[in-house]
Amino acid sequence: MTEFIPPGTRWIDLPSPFPMKRGGELQGARIAYETWGTLNAARDNAVLVAPGLSPNAHMAANSANPDAGWWEPMVGPGKPIDTDRWYVVCTNPLGSCKGSTGPASIDPATGTPYRFSFPELSIEDGADAIAHVVRELGIGQLACLVGNSMGGMVALAMLIRHPGIARTHINISGAARALPWSIAIRSLQREAIRLDPNFNGGDYNDEHYPESGMRMARKLGVITYRSALEWDGRFGRVRLDSDRSDDEPFGLEFQVESYLEAHARRFVRQYDPNCYLYLSRSMDWFDLGDHCAQRGTDSRAHTRAGLAAIHIERALAIGAETDILFPLQQQQEIADGLREGGADAQCLPMPSPQGHDAFLVDFDRYGPAVRGFLDTL
Numbered sequence: 401m402t403e404f405i406p407p408g409t410r411w412i413d414l415p416s417p418f419p420m421k422r423g424g425e426l427q428g429a430r431i432a433y434e435t436w437g438t439l440n441a442a443r444d445n446a447v448l449v450a451p452g453l454s455p456n457a458h459m460a461a462n463s464a465n466p467d468a469g470w471w472e473p474m475v476g477p478g479k480p481i482d483t484d485r486w487y488v489v490c491t492n493p494l495g496s497c498k499g500s501t502g503p504a505s506i507d508p509a510t511g512t513p514y515r516f517s518f519p520e521l522s523i524e525d526g527a528d529a530i531a532h533v534v535r536e537l538g539i540g541q542l543a544c545l546v547g548n549s550m551g552g553m554v555a556l557a558m559l560i561r562h563p564g565i566a567r568t569h570i571n572i573s574g575a576a577r578a579l580p581w582s583i584a585i586r587s588l589q590r591e592a593i594r595l596d597p598n599f600n601g602g603d604y605n606d607e608h609y610p611e612s613g614m615r616m617a618r619k620l621g622v623i624t625y626r627s628a629l630e631w632d633g634r635f636g637r638v639r640l641d642s643d644r645s646d647d648e649p650f651g652l653e654f655q656v657e658s659y660l661e662a663h664a665r666r667f668v669r670q671y672d673p674n675c676y677l678y679l680s681r682s683m684d685w686f687d688l689g690d691h692c693a694q695r696g697t698d699s700r701a702h703t704r705a706g707l708a709a710i711h712i713e714r715a716l717a718i719g720a721e722t723d724i725l726f727p728l729q730q731q732q733e734i735a736d737g738l739r740e741g742g743a744d745a746q747c748l749p750m751p752s753p754q755g756h757d758a759f760l761v762d763f764d765r766y767g768p769a770v771r772g773f774l775d776t777l
Contacts, residue, residue: 404670405499406456408434408464409492412536414501414529421528424519428508431529432457432492432499434464436475437483439539446539447481447774448566449490450530450551450558453679454671456498459490473763480771481546489537493554494529495521495679497672502679503602504672514674516602521678523550523686527557531565542566543777546770547574548759549726550679553686556734559710560691568714569738570773572759572766573723575730576737577687577703582725585624586680589617593673602674614668617676619660627722627755631656700733707737715745716773718766720758 409432417425434457439446449459449471460475461468475481481488495518497504503518510517534542545566547555552574558565575582596613598604635656652658688706689699715738719731728749735747750765752758759766 403497403499403502403504403672404456405432406458406465406467408462409457409499410434410464411499412533414532418529420519421522421524422520426501426519429494429501429505429529431494431501431533432496433533434458434462434490436460436462436488437486439487439537443539444541444543445485445487446534446537446542447486447488447544447546448530448534448542449475449481449488450526450545450547450554451490451493452549452551453493453496453676453683454667455492456496457490457492459488470760474767474770480767481774482771486543486774489533491530491533493550493679494526495675495682497675500529502672503674503677516674518674518678521682523553523682524557524561526554526682527561530554531558531562534565544568544570544774546570546572548572549574549756550683552726552734553683556688556707556710557686557691559712560688560706563711566712568773568777569712569716569743570770571715571717571731571734572770573719573726573731573756574717574734575686575726576707576734577689577699577730578684579727579730583684585620585725586684589620590677590680592616592620593677599673602677604673609669610673611668614671614673614676615661615664618664618667622660622663624725625755625757627720627724627753629722629753630755633753635659703733704737704740707734708740710738710741710743712738712741712743714773714777715743716769717745717747718750718759718769719747720750720752720755720762722753723756723758725756 411430414429455470459469459471477484492500495502503514507514552571593613596610598608599610638655689702692705717731717734719728732747735745738745752762
């Protein structure tokens with residue numbers, strides 16, 4: 401498989417070797433990033449966005465790449481993250497196939513893709529990599545660290561492992577630990593990929609690609625990214641216009657099935673399966689409480705102690721009331737825990753019907769919330 405790198409991507413080299421939390425190290429690794437706006441003379445107007453699992457670093461159009469980005473309505477002149485005021489950085493996660501070093505990248509020791517020889521990847525490794533990017537860009541302290549979905553986990557790990565790296569934090573549909581429901585869904589996604597005959601223990605190519613496994617994994621993901629409320633309102637029980645073929649009696653019949661199939665097919669050959677496995681598992685392993693001395697049988701208290709160990713000025717946790725993958729209780733947990741650490745922290749529930757993906761589509765709600773927080777800084 402090849403990597404999928406958008407035009408205009410830039411890179412920062414990581415220290416070599418770059419040690420990994422669970423053992424092993426990377427040589428010659430790098431992080432992909434893009435920027436918008438101008439860093440001021442005081443170097444105190446930087447906002448960094450840590451995205452979820454699948455996005456690249458091209459969050460919005462810029463001079464290097466005029467194509468619309470995945471968060472286009474949120475970033476730019478006069479937009480909620482206003483590039484007339486802020487110097488904005490977006491990074492591609494370590495372990496991805498969209499510019500940063502990951503399992504699809506070439507291992508300099510062998511000249512072939514890492515595949516399963518890539519070291520075990522943790523959320524903390526991604527956090528350390530981004531912290532290095534911040535320092536290399538000459539930013540002493542971020543004005544705000546924004547984390548979306550998996551990026552919310554990365555942001556929290558960054559705050560606890562690199563104290564003082566950010567003054568404030570916006571956590572959008574993120575979590576301080578993986579819940580059993582989310583772990584179960586991601587486990588099924590990984591199993592679907594691994595059981596595809598073409599997966600071949602991670603040694604596949606473009607000709608023999610685990611397409612069925614990736615399709616099933618993506619469909620499972622999309623189902624959890626949205627809510628039952630949206631599925632019902634958007635599709636109902638509407639059937640497809642064409643009749644089923646006699647030789648495919650259990651083929652697609654409802655519009656919702658067709659939507660999932662089309663969505664999955666657009667994704668499968670634009671994302672490397674091994675990268676998907678590594679990043680998915682890194683979320684399952686994550687619990688911010690592992691960074692503090694407090695232990696016990698109460699997992700919530702364990703995580704809460706990790707959040708309370710973070711010391712920042714202000715924080716806003718935003719979540720969708722219909723999110724089943726990173727449910728609202730997790731954003732409330734983040735706000736409560738950061739408040740115990742001394743932050744002025746609030747949780748803002750959003751009545752969005754779009755579930756976990758609401759922050760990618762419900763800009764009428766999420767835009768004013770992000771803008772309102774940043775405007776007070």
